[in-house]
Amino acid sequence: MKAVYFAWVRERIGKTGEEISPPDNVKTVGELIGWLSAKGEEYAYAFEKPDVIRAALDRTHVKHDVAIAGAREVAFFPPMTGG
Amino acid sequence: MAVIRIQREDFNAAAEVAALTAGRTDIGAVVTFTGLCRAESGKLAALELEHYAGMAEEEIARVAAEAEARWPLQGVVAIHRYGKMAPGENIVLVVTASSHRVAAFEAAEFLMDYLKTRAPFWKKEHLVDGSSGDWVEAKDMDDRAMERWG
Helix, strand or coil: CCCEEEEHHHHHHCEEEEEEECCCCEEEEHHHHHHHHHCCCHHHHHHHHHCCCEEEEEEECCCCCCCCCCEEEEEECCCCCCC | EEEEEEECCCCCCHHHHHHHHCCCCCCCEEEEEEEECCCHHHHHHEEEHHHHHHHHHHHHHHHHHHHHCCCEEEEECCCCCCEEEEECCCEEEEEEECCHHHHHHHHHHHHHHHHHHHHEEEEEEEEEEEHHHHEEECCCCHHHHHHHHC
């Protein structure tokens, strides 16, 4: 699946997005955050406060307990500050 | 059907209202809200708005559809800019049209409250001294403003 990052999540990870292949035991958005955090220092820094991180699956807001199965694109970003 | 636009260029609120009401005789109330970039007491040189292309349009369309379901609206326009903007420049426009003012006022407020907390946009500060400032933090106040709509 494709992962995309925005705002300070993007800055900390150092890329706008990437193709990721989480193992089968990573079932939810929250578990995916945990799995990504272990990929390296920059990921650990971006996801150091997982509760703050907002997520979207295929461009729809989701909570961390939602299953990622079937999603083509996952996005991680801080709370939004538009308007 | 709401008009939703995500664009780098500026917008003209008067032109949007004119387009919305042209040839109509059923609209009794139009409310417009324009959000502008503040200088924050002179420390801010610009705000840079990052957005999630694709989702931004879809999310604002979902919010507009929700507003149209809750209030009897005859028109909705929501325009949100992205990119770098200087203090005084426009950032966001919401226009609501209805037969009566209450629906237009309430729907405009609802749209802005939802936009601020659900539309995937993020503001980064650029400071007058040339340094790159912080990402603007989300405000609890904005979350509470949204929650009142249930």
